[in-house]
Amino acid sequence: MNKTITISLLSILLTASCKEEKKESKPFETADxxxxxxxxxxxxxxxxNINASGLVTTENETTYSFKIGGVVNGVFVEEGQFFRKGQLLATLDETEIRSGLNQSDLNVQKYERDYRRATNLYKDSVYTLEQVQNTKTGLDIARKQKDAVAFNARYAKIYAAADGFVSQKVAGKGEIVGPGSPVLMINETSNNNNYLLKVGLTDTEWASVKIGQKAVVTLDGYPGKSFDAFIFRKSQAADMALGSFQVELKLTMNDSKPAVGMFGKAEIKTDHxxxxxxxxxxxxxxxxxxxxxxxxxxxxxxxxxxxxxxxxxxxxxxxxxxxxxxxxxxxxxxxxxxxxxxxxxxx
The missing domain is CATH 2.40.420.20 (conserved putative lor/sdh protein from methanococcus maripaludis s2 fold)
Incomplete structure (x- = not known):
């Protein structure tokens, strides 16, 4: 009896196992x-088109200084201030300058008297021709020296050579400066058309662009606006610090006046x-x-x-x-x- 039950159970298990195997095997044709x-x-x-980025600058960046040394009497502009061509920007104390002018004037007057006396003595056969000529040479030298002092005195004042703005004020009132020492760092902005965007290109990009090629520039300081530009200058040497070739794009800013150093992006239109x-x-x-x-x-x-x-x-x-x-x-x-x-x- 027990033997019959055991056989029946094994038969049931084998049948269930076969059905499960058949259920798991799904034909490929029924895949989704x-x-x-x-x-x-x-x-x-x-x-x-070539995309590049860089910083705003101006066509002419200049250092203004005095030709002669002295004490700064006044600097009449501040950093960021705009000025007009011909405007007085800074002066030296003129005490020493006026003294030099007076001294050169007195020296000329002395040589003029010496020359007149030598001429009269030559007429009286007291002076030789050589002595008269030497006196005349001394007078000419004194006059040239006076011209040089007067010329230097004119450059004891700094006048703006063009419209622009002050990017850096180096010296102030009361400071002693030497000849040629920087007093003001300026950027020229004649007719507001001197703004440039200086960008770096690879050697391949640099070779594919040419002067006058058009571009469109966007500046972070003017969101939503774009400015027409064209390639103004191409550097003929790589910037060793940046490892790129510098190209300057001249911007048409209309009434906008961006700050020097403002970040900008350019899309240069190429013919390729x-x-x-x-x-x-x-x-x-x-x-x-x-x-x-x-x-x-x-x-x-x-x-x-x-x-x-x-x-x-x-x-x-x-x-x-x-x-x-x-x-x-x-x-x-x-x-x-x-x-x-x-x-x-x-x-």
Whole structure:
């Protein structure tokens, strides 16, 4: 009796096990089919514009100083202050200068008297011609010395050579300065058209731009505004500190007056264009920086393809490499796909 029960139980267990195995084995044909939309990739020729950034400066940056040394009597502008051409900016104390002028004037008067006396004595045959000529030479030297002192006296005052503003005030009233010592650092802004954006380019970019080429500049200090510009100067030597080639863009500022040192970005328009593959943004998967993947349809299957991104523009992506013009890519349900997925195209 017990033996019969044991055999029956084993039979039941074996039957259940077989049914479970049959239940687990699912034929491939019944796998889920994923509906997708596809699109053919396009191409577009884009101008390969150059993007660069730099700082605002002006066309002429100048140091104003006195030709002669002395005590600063007054500096009449402050840092950041604008001035006009011909405006008096600073002066030296003129006590010593006036003394020098008076001394040179007295010296000229003495030599004039000596020359008149020598001329009269020559007429009376008391002086020789050589003595008269020597006296005349002394008078000429004294007059030239007076001219030199008067010339130096004129440069005891600093006048603005052009419209501009003070970027740095180096010396103040009462300080003793030597000849040529900096007193004011200024930036010229004649007609508000002397503002520049100085940017650094690679050697390839530097070689591809030329003087007069147009650009568009945006400044952090003026959000939402853009300024027309053109390439004004190209440095003929690399900046060893920055490791780049400097290019200066002249800005059309209209009524705006930016601060020197303000950060700006430039897009330089070039004549060179390049063909790019163009795909929709929603076709990308696993995007990271300029690297991403897309699914390419081949023989009703999908294949994961790595691509390199050149740039983004709204909902479009310009691909540098990884795709060809005849490729068809998946643009919907990409997140549910892998290379073993069965797809149904529902375009």
């Amino acid at each position: 089919i994923i509906a997708v939309k596809t699109a053919s990739v396009g191409s577009l020729a884009l101008a390969s 264009s390049e063909d790019f593959i163009m795909v929709p943004y929603n076709s990308l998967i696993e995007a990271d920086g300029n690297k991403a993947f897309v699914f390419v349809v081949e023989n009703n299957k999908v294949k994961k393809r790595p691509i390199t991104i050149a740039r983004f523009e709204n909902d479009k992506v310009f691909v540098k490499d990884g795709l060809q013009k005849n490729n068809k890519i998946v643009i919907s349900n990409s997140a549910y796909l892998n290379e073993q997925s069965i797809i149904k195209i529902i375009n």
